[in-house]
Amino acid sequence: MATLNQHPIRLNIIGTPSVGKEVEIRVLIAHPMETGYRLGGDGNERIPKNIIESIVIKFNQEPIMIAKLGTGIAANPLISVFIEVPVKGGMVSVEWKDDQGAQGRAEKMLVVA
Amino acid sequence: MKLFVIIVSIFFFCVANLSQAQVIRQSGNTFLSPDMLRQQQDPTLNPVSLWLDQGQELWKSHCQQCHSSVSETAKAVVHFPVWKGVSLTSGKLINIEDQIADCWSKKTGKIIPNDASEILTMSVFLSDEAKGLSVQVREPQDPMMKKHWQEQMNLAAQIYVRRQGRLNLSCTQCHDQQIGKNLRSDVVSPAFLTGFPIYRFSWQTMGNLDRRLRACYSGVQASVPASGSPELRALELFLKKRSEGMPWDGPSLRR
Numbered sequence: 001m002a003t004l005n006q007h008p009i010r011l012n013i014i015g016t017p018s019v020g021k022e023v024e025i026r027v028l029i030a031h032p033m034e035t036g037y038r039l040g041g042d043g044n045e046r047i048p049k050n051i052i053e054s055i056v057i058k059f060n061q062e063p064i065m066i067a068k069l070g071t072g073i074a075a076n077p078l079i080s081v082f083i084e085v086p087v088k089g090g091m092v093s094v095e096w097k098d099d100q101g102a103q104g105r106a107e108k109m110l111v112v113a
Numbered sequence: 114m115k116l117f118v119i120i121v122s123i124f125f126f127c128v129a130n131l132s133q134a135q136v137i138r139q140s141g142n143t144f145l146s147p148d149m150l151r152q153q154q155d156p157t158l159n160p161v162s163l164w165l166d167q168g169q170e171l172w173k174s175h176c177q178q179c180h181s182s183v184s185e186t187a188k189a190v191v192h193f194p195v196w197k198g199v200s201l202t203s204g205k206l207i208n209i210e211d212q213i214a215d216c217w218s219k220k221t222g223k224i225i226p227n228d229a230s231e232i233l234t235m236s237v238f239l240s241d242e243a244k245g246l247s248v249q250v251r252e253p254q255d256p257m258m259k260k261h262w263q264e265q266m267n268l269a270a271q272i273y274v275r276r277q278g279r280l281n282l283s284c285t286q287c288h289d290q291q292i293g294k295n296l297r298s299d300v301v302s303p304a305f306l307t308g309f310p311i312y313r314f315s316w317q318t319m320g321n322l323d324r325r326l327r328a329c330y331s332g333v334q335a336s337v338p339a340s341g342s343p344e345l346r347a348l349e350l351f352l353k354k355r356s357e358g359m360p361w362d363g364p365s366l367r368r
Contacts, residue, residue: 003171003174003175003231004167004170004171004230004231004234005166005167005170008163008166008167009163010156010157010162010163010166012157014157026157026158028157028158028160028162028163029163030160030163030167032317032318033317074314074317075317075318076160076163076317078158078160
């Protein structure tokens with residue numbers, strides 16, 4: 001319903017961001033990931049397919065990971081990527097888009113310690 | 114020799130009965146695998162945190178004007194269900210979701226079912242705020258209300274030990290007598306009500322206690338009561354009373 005944000009998103013950077021070390025970028029997206037095979041309501045109608053098609057994680061506008069998801073991924077997908085911390089920090093952002101046109105994004109500053 | 118065998122078997126029989134009689138008061142979290150426990154404790158891994166984000170927004174836009182403090186409002190979570198109304202015809206047991214739905218309809222003028230996504234989200238949000246509080250059911254002060262309340266409690270106690278469904282099982286046979294054993298691939302936990310609503314991986318979403326209890330009814334192939342029916346409310350009261358004094362775990366992760 002309209003009162004709720006249907007797709008909250010959490011972007012987190014895990015680990016101490018010191019140069020040369022690894023940090024984990026963790027993305028948690030609220031999405032039903034309907035396969036299109038389930039029957040709903042009175043059991044005669046299929047629940048329409050609704051799948052996140054692509055997730056792009058960018059560092060300073062430069063894509064560092066592009067993922068194409070399919071029906072095999074569970075609801076509320078959790079994606080995690082490990083990166084080496086560069087000399088200068090930057091903006092980590094994530095963008096996703098589903099097959100029904102819904103999309104979302106989040107960003108977080110990676111500050112080098 | 115025969116006497117010895119008899120004495121030994123009597124001893125083991127007593128020990129077995131003794132261990133059955135004692136139900137250790139354990140939260141459902143005790144039965145989670147280490148991986149799931151880690152996922153539950155880490156908000157960056159736990160999908161429940163997405164509902165908490167939604168709940169935060171909903172609280173700011175819809176609830177904050179009247180209920181100023183979240184932590185004060187959330188204190189009620191551990192007291193529900195409560196008896197509302199004086200007579201048996203107009204009065205009934207209501208749980209936290211009924212209360213939120215009632216409040217919602219009063220404010221917006223639209224009647225909303227108690228399993229609507231807004232209500233569930235707000236229930237998750239309040240349940241999370243109530244973490245760590247001690248479960249304490251409130252008995253009504255009025256003698257007439259107390260009588261109805263007690264009747265509901267007795268009814269639920271009967272349901273709890275009544276065999277039902279095609280499997281001919283009662284709640285107590287699994288949730289008191291088979292704790293720690295495997296039921297399909299899951300471990301049976303004692304029936305203590307300390308961490309609802311739950312995110313269940315088999316549901317792929319959050320669900321309230323009604324949904325969980327209905328799953329139990331359907332599991333033993335009994336006729337499933339409707340969501341929000343008095344039978345489920347009575348059971349909720351009984352389970353909450355059973356868990357009195359235990360700390361509230363907040364919204365939990367289950368398989």
